[in-house]
Amino acid sequence: MAMVRTAGSSVIADVHLIVQNQPGTRYDVGLIQAPLPSSVTCGPGDPGTAFTSLVTDESGQGNATVTAPIRPGQTGTWIWIARPAENSQNPAEVYTSDFVVPV
Numbered sequence: 001m002a003m004v005r006t007a008g009s010s011v012i013a014d015v016h017l018i019v020q021n022q023p024g025t026r027y028d029v030g031l032i033q034a035p036l037p038s039s040v041t042c043g044p045g046d047p048g049t050a051f052t053s054l055v056t057d058e059s060g061q062g063n064a065t066v067t068a069p070i071r072p073g074q075t076g077t078w079i080w081i082a083r084p085a086e087n088s089q090n091p092a093e094v095y096t097s098d099f100v101v102p103v
Contacts, residue, residue, distance in 0.1 A: 002079045004101040006070065011077050011103050013066045017095070020060040022083070027054045027093075030080040031066040034100050037074070042080065047071075054081070076100035 003014045013031045033048040044051040050068035066079075078100045082091035 002097060004077055004079070006103060009070050010067050010079055011070050011074070013077065013079055015054065015064045015066070015079060015081065016061070017020075017054060017056065017063075017081060018061050019056060020033075022056055023060050025056045025060075025083060027056070027062065027064075028080075028082050028084065028091075029054050029064045029066055030082075031068050031076050032080055033068065033071050033074045033103075034076040034078060048074075053063045066072075070103060076102050 001016045005012050016030050017027060029052050031050045033044045036048045038049055039057040042049055048071055050066050052064050052066050054062040054064035056062040081095040083093040085092040
């Protein structure tokens with residue numbers, strides 16, 4: 001579950017993840033601003049993105065907050081959560097928001 005809100009000139013996503021069979025697991029949590037040009041990637045450090053890490057507790061639950069300045073022309077935000085794979089550049093697990101949240 002994610003709650004997206006604005007405060008002043010920032011967009012904030014409060015993320016709560018439950019994966020019961022994954023205690024002590026690290027996930028990357030990204031806030032992706034929209035629209036972005038199709039030539040721009042959406043990884044950590046890319047323009048229009050903000051990322052943090054989330055680690056699940058012994059019950060498989062974790063919380064993270066991601067904050068980014070609202071970019072000129074931004075109309076929405078979506079959330080991306082991934083568990084890195086051990087021996088691959090492709091994530092082992094991916095979750096995203098079902099829609100772009102208007103900002």
